[in-house]
Amino acid sequence: MSDSTGRGQDYESSLSGASTSLAEFEAHEKGLFGRFHNALHATPALVPLIVLMAAILIFGVTLGERFFSPGTLTLILQQVQIVGVLAAAQTLIILTAGIDLSVGAMAVFCSVIMGQFTFRYGIPAPVGIACGLAIGTGIGAVSGWLVSRVKLPPFIVTLGMWQIVLAANYLYSKNETIRSQDIRESAPLLGFMGMRFEVGGAVITLGVVTMILIVVVLAYVLRSTAWGRHVYAVGDDAEAAELAGVNRHGTIMSVYMTAGFICGLAGWVMIGRFGSVSPSASTGVVGNIQSITAVVIGGISLFGGRGSIWGAFFGALIVGTFELGLRMAGANAQWTYLLIGALIIGAVAVDQWIRKVTS
Template identity: 55%
Template sequence: MSDATSTPRRSDDYEQSLDESEASVAAFESHDLNWLDRVQHFLHRNPTMVPVIVLVASIAVFGFLAGTRFFSPFNLSLILQQVSIIGVLAAAQSLVILTAGIDLSVGANMVLMSVIMGQLSVTVGLPTPIAIAVGLIGGMAAGGLNGFLVTRVKLPPFIVTLGTWNIFFALNLWLSGAQSIRSQTLDEQAPLLKLFGRSVAFGGAQITYGSILMVLVFAVLWYMLNRTAWGRHVYAVGDDKEAAELSGIRTNHTLMSVYMLAGLVCAIGAWASIGRVGSVSPQSFQEANLQSITAVVIGGISLFGGRGSIVGPLIGALIVGVFNSGLRLVGVDVLWQVFAIGWLTILAVAIDQWIRKLSS
């Protein structure tokens, strides 16, 4: 069927000259990129390198300023321990942000589930494994509520999770009676809840199970996002939901699974947080929502969805940890740690915008 060449052209003869058109590939005078352009191109190809560079640089600077105290195995493992909870929440947050959404309820979900686990095993007296299972399922259900409101009622994720943040927080105060469950009580009645507070000594380092858990959570999510069809769908939905729908992805199923998985990860964080804090405290992690978003943004995941690697938020959380630890060791007031993280967040997004100019 070579109609195009055999039939005589009608009035559209203007295309005839195409046959004689130049076939060689366009060649341009190569203009030398200056070093800044080179950096920009390099970062565009490897977006996760930004947080990596910031992490390495901040480790170098604080290592230089604080010396061996900073580099001691104990301090390094302490940093890992301190960021473990925010790290797990940042993993959950990343999933939602990759779909171009945002989850303001991750922290409240986590605290609520830790209260449920604590109350069920201590006050109600259920066996601890059952209490933990209920908490994990509850976290998934809480995420499912967000997912339902986003996909079925079609409300913006920001509004949905702003609402559920408050709802989860109120439920948390109600269930706990605004009372903490003390460490001693947990040791007597439900020591399993404090599992992730235990640690293994490794040289001078004290690596808690919670730190290991955080790395495991990231490893599993990395696999799911990069090695399964589901992961490709998450990126496609965040990139262009309409296009994803038309190319045959059940986008609402994907979104629903993302919110539920994020909720489950929050509940895993809840269990870990009991070990980290040592007690079940309804007032803890009040700022965890925003800290998780900070880690994600510093980690180079685009708030517009569909771009970035799950490795980024892990590094983002570590950067925050390194800053806090380094500034404290140097003897800077806590308020300047917060000040520095604020600027770091803005800088991260500015660098991100600068890199993305290349693709537009």
């Protein structure tokens, strides 16, 4: 030990002869397979897009004109509009390594608020809608606060919030449905999202436009603004993000509030889609699982920080395509669920594989 300062200290001098290429950043030639792997790593929405294209192609070939028509293809969009909007909200939460089980219940509750405020209290429809959106945002703020400040697991917070919101929805609405006839006559703005226009057989509703707009705006915000980068960083490694100077609490709060607001929009889209306001709409019970399914099939990692909103959008469309295609083919509806189950497992397997970067 005592001579360690003498001969011991130049133990690295033999390194001068060693290769110095270790710390270089050169990309290794990995061949076609490696490049595909890299492409998936850089663009995680590629897998669901390929699956979606393949599904449309297969149904198009087997069912012909009946499926491959503007009317049918836009029908898919109409059928996925609610799940698509909910999946956008779910994407934000899951990117921060959370999960939101209350999205569907929030959407239903917000639609009930919009309807009941307008009809029960005689508030003008625009104000009623604004109240619905505000309450959605508020519920999101409560969940976000519980997750960020009280440090409860998102699963537990939103599992509780799901039950609370759903129960509040039944209690407040007294289980009353507002009929579509009444909406059309006295508050047409509530059904605004159901407004449709046709272009050569293709039918587009404002709800579909809203869904696409939400996805486009979120895609921009997540990719090109500091806030979007912070959402990814917080989901990837919250401690690291905080040390690097990200406002973790602010980011989580804003994500849950934005998700709540989007759930409010989903409630408005629901009124347009169904024409009526019903507190017992199935979305309240299955909306959470449907949106998580779309997000997972879309290649967004449940561990947070990875994936793109386009993936979730494609995921929702894949589910819609399977449902409609298989129904048109006359298959038992259970085949849809079976295939979607396989897709979920496949998507997560692909996600795990993409994460293995040192192949």
